[in-house]
Amino acid sequence: MAAAAVAALPLLRPSGPANSAPVDLLVALALILSVYCGVGNGERWRFPYAFPMLLFLGGGAIGALAGPVPINGLSALVQDVVLLTWCWTLINICRSASSLRVVARAWAYGSIVWGILLFVGLATGTAALSGRTTKDASRTMLTFGDPNVAANFLFISIMVIWATQIPRHRSLRLTGYALLVAAMVTTGSNSGLVSIIVGVMVAGFLGLYRRAGAVAAVTMICFALCGLYAVGSNINLISIQDRAQASRWSFIRDGIGRQESSVEQRGSILHESLHLYQVGGPFGAGPASTKPRLQAEQAPFVKEAHDDYLAALTERGLIGLLGVALLVGGVALQAIALVRRRLTPDFAAVIVRPNALVGAIAGTLLTMTVVELLHARHVWTLFAVVAALSLWGGDRVAHKTRKRT
Numbered sequence: 001m002a003a004a005a006v007a008a009l010p011l012l013r014p015s016g017p018a019n020s021a022p023v024d025l026l027v028a029l030a031l032i033l034s035v036y037c038g039v040g041n042g043e044r045w046r047f048p049y050a051f052p053m054l055l056f057l058g059g060g061a062i063g064a065l066a067g068p069v070p071i072n073g074l075s076a077l078v079q080d081v082v083l084l085t086w087c088w089t090l091i092n093i094c095r096s097a098s099s100l101r102v103v104a105r106a107w108a109y110g111s112i113v114w115g116i117l118l119f120v121g122l123a124t125g126t127a128a129l130s131g132r133t134t135k136d137a138s139r140t141m142l143t144f145g146d147p148n149v150a151a152n153f154l155f156i157s158i159m160v161i162w163a164t165q166i167p168r169h170r171s172l173r174l175t176g177y178a179l180l181v182a183a184m185v186t187t188g189s190n191s192g193l194v195s196i197i198v199g200v201m202v203a204g205f206l207g208l209y210r211r212a213g214a215v216a217a218v219t220m221i222c223f224a225l226c227g228l229y230a231v232g233s234n235i236n237l238i239s240i241q242d243r244a245q246a247s248r249w250s251f252i253r254d255g256i257g258r259q260e261s262s263v264e265q266r267g268s269i270l271h272e273s274l275h276l277y278q279v280g281g282p283f284g285a286g287p288a289s290t291k292p293r294l295q296a297e298q299a300p301f302v303k304e305a306h307d308d309y310l311a312a313l314t315e316r317g318l319i320g321l322l323g324v325a326l327l328v329g330g331v332a333l334q335a336i337a338l339v340r341r342r343l344t345p346d347f348a349a350v351i352v353r354p355n356a357l358v359g360a361i362a363g364t365l366l367t368m369t370v371v372e373l374l375h376a377r378h379v380w381t382l383f384a385v386v387a388a389l390s391l392w393g394g395d396r397v398a399h400k401t402r403k404r405t
Contacts, residue, residue: 002102004106006107010023010114012143013128023377027082031086045088047088048330049330049383058323060077062319064287072289080375087381087383091391095388096392097346097350097393100388104160104351108160109166115182118183119182119183122140129142131144147187151193152195152364152378154183156382158177158181159357160360163351163353202355205220210355281317288315328365331386338351338357339358347389357386
């Protein structure tokens, strides 16, 4: 049931009350069944991320009670609890390599199927599959309701396929990569393109570190920085944007072609968010309060924060920001430990390239600076996989041997 929920992660439309979605039915069934089996088997559950989320939820509750939209704020807190519960459920389900294998295969093959469905929707003009709307022009979003969130899901799926090496046949795997990259391009998400560049580079450097050591990895980083400097010095980005705006391909015009306006919008959002924090105080004004507050002030650019870190500061105050910082730091440390710590043979057979998961975390944490992703189910699924490997997959015998040596 958990694997079915993972395969159906994009199934967020049609949406129900309190941001509920069809996939939540599968999530609820997986939770009920896992609790039933866990109690029957006497298994001890683990609850990582508990303290950071306690701060995150506590800051949100304080802000919601004092903010302009307490009902919406408390509803958002309930959604946070549901996402955290889903994360804990998946972590404890994946205590064995066989369970993790089922979940990983569901994600890898499921994402490929979703990529195929997206192009079927484009070919047949089915907006329910492609996600195209009048507001977002030619940009696709599957059934996510947001092209940037859809791009992040496709990016993480690429890294999951890399980490698990599923499909096992190389030609099928390369075809899956090409399909998902092409699907990401159709979303017109600049943040998605940046995340895949950063994620692949981080995963590549760490993979080289695992195989050849620190000297080889540092050498490759130096060459990469020199290459990026050479490319940046000889390419006129303004000219590329102008050509993209004049392109006959709509997804290029609505993607790279809108980069300048996108940067201006992000700057406006940053300025307005800092202003909201200054007038709102250190405890915030509650989740989902950014847009109503901007409307009340008749701000020139009324939108949500579009930044998990700024949203935490303005809506949940310093307490919520501390919670996000601890959550992000904990996830990052767990991910990096996957590269330095040897997995047991059965888990290593499932996660063949753990450095790819580190790349997925790096790209996602970077995207969180321009897109709110902490409400996305697939992001918490990624956090769950990383935590499960950290809790259950480590080769403790080998670790103790190295420590004694």
